[in-house]
Amino acid sequence: MKFIYNCYGAAHSSVTAAGLHLDLLPPERPASNQELLSLPYYDATTDPDHGRVRFMGFDAGGNEVYITGKRNLGSSYGKIMRAYLRIATGRDDQIVFINTMPYVNIFMVIGGFLSRRLGFNRLGRYIILCGTRISYRKFAMLAHQVKTMN
């Protein structure tokens, strides 16, 4: 099975959820700043990367975990890509699309905008890290649900 975690820019929430899925982050306590910043692609993607499906790793069950940025498509991204898979392959069950946007809070939105769009990396990153820790338990629950559904 292949899992694609998706959010606006594939820089924060999808990376955090994928990191939890891959056991790169601890599920039982909020990750430290260092742990979050050491994740691949965390606060690193830019506008031209939107839509790119990036490999994050293999989980304990040997499943492939990816992340992508879908801009403003929201939950429609999964629907569109499943429609695409039906056209391309005749089936749509090869990939599970996981929308992480419902767990993104206002701090992550503001921090992401400051860091990724306006280039205020230090200030933006500080706000994002606070926001990520606030929603951390929700991301951990989501990743756990995805792992156990397989």
Add this chain to the structure above:
Amino acid sequence: MTKIIFLDQLGCYASLLAASYRTGKIGARPSVREILGLRGFASHRDLSLGYSIYLGLDSEGNQVYTMGTGGEVKVIEVSASDINKILGIRSSLRFVDVSSCNPVAVRVCSYLRLVGPLNKWARYGAAFFLRAAMPRISREVERIEQE
């Protein structure tokens, strides 16, 4: 055989006309009545995306589809290309973005289509405005041959 997918906001306006033109269901200058008679025209029940219609085969035997991808066509093209690599999809697929061929008036009609009493008028209005946009749509379709 190539699968040609025409993309626009909802998959049942400019993309449907382009796909119908490609498959020979309408000519380059269709009447409003012909547009209204197309299967799937303005057939959306809400504004959700991912709506897809199979139109049939074109003269070269390619399968022709429409798909609604909202305003983020580029993101979908990039993701689809990466997913092809991930899944090892070898079948030839071609995206044609005709979302810019939907005039603002058609987009307004697509919203009004969801308002009960205006439903039929909005469908007729969309056909009327798309008829005017048909030269541009046909140019986009003919560009496929040139490329």
